[in-house]
Amino acid sequence: MKLADTLEARGSFRLRTTPHQKIVVLDVAKEQVEPLVAELDTLGLSARPSVFRRGTIACTGIEFCKLAIVETKVTAATAVAELERRLADLADSGQLPQALSLHINGCPNSCARIQTADIGLKGMMLPTPDGDPTPGFQVHLGGGLASSNREEAGLGRTVRGLKVYVEDLPDYVERVVRKFVADRAEGQTFAEWAHSADEGDLQ
Ligand code: SF4
Incomplete structure (x- = not known):
């Protein structure tokens, strides 16, 4: 209203x-x-949003979807706020890419199209050291649709064992974005870097 x-x-x-x-x-x-x-x-509707606020989408998730495995909307909003705060130094110095998509799914059905995101997250239950499964995500990196800086559409890459717990999501995205900013070649997009990086750099 x-x-x-x-x-x-x-x-x-x-x-x-x-x-x-x-x-x-x-x-x-x-x-x-x-x-x-x-x-x-x-009203919280910015016409000039941060790269994370602009590029993040989340599916319905466990609040309203009977197929969901994990919560998505609050997770996405929390991650955006955290990343804006934690990566303000890169934003202020103009080092963040113009666009970076972060898509969050509550299950493997992919209503939030994780396979065509720079960082795509597939909701699933993950094992913990004490044996009780806990909500988390499998990570897909470097997917995207054809666009002005990408000639052809392509699926994201998965890395063996690359999964994050829900509460560790901001930590992971901060880590991988900082690694990209430090390692990228001139003009290289996040997706190009993610597909060429060593697996260890994506953990
Ligand atoms: S991806 Fe899964 S949890 Fe999310 S809206 Fe689609 S079916 Fe529901």
Whole structure:
């Protein structure tokens, strides 16, 4: 309701939802754009999001999907907030890539299309040292659709044994992104780096 009221007050009566779980607001007069951007920000809807907020999507997950194995929405929101905080140094110095997709699934059905994400996470139960299974993800790296910086679509790569517990997800993404930033060749995308990196660099 708040979103609808905010848009209508600025003269927009139409919006579109996208396959990337984002919103496109239509029919905004030029002079209304900046005031609307500021108001949407107060609703938690940033028109100029961080690379992680822009590139993260999550499937329905265990809250509403009877097929789910793990929770996804809170996990995704927590990871985005953590990564924005932890990787602020790379963002401020312009070292983060322009785009980086992080897709989170609650089970192997892949409603969040993990195979075509830079970092794709397939929900599953993982063993623990004490024997009780706990929620986590198998990691897929370097997938993507054809785009301006990728000639052909391709699936992400899996690495033997590369799985993370839900609570360790921000740690893992921070680690692999910092490794990419430190190791990449000039102009190399995350996906290109992920497909060429040694397995040890992706752990
Ligand atoms: S990927 Fe699995 S858990 Fe997520 S919405 Fe699809 S079926 Fe449900």
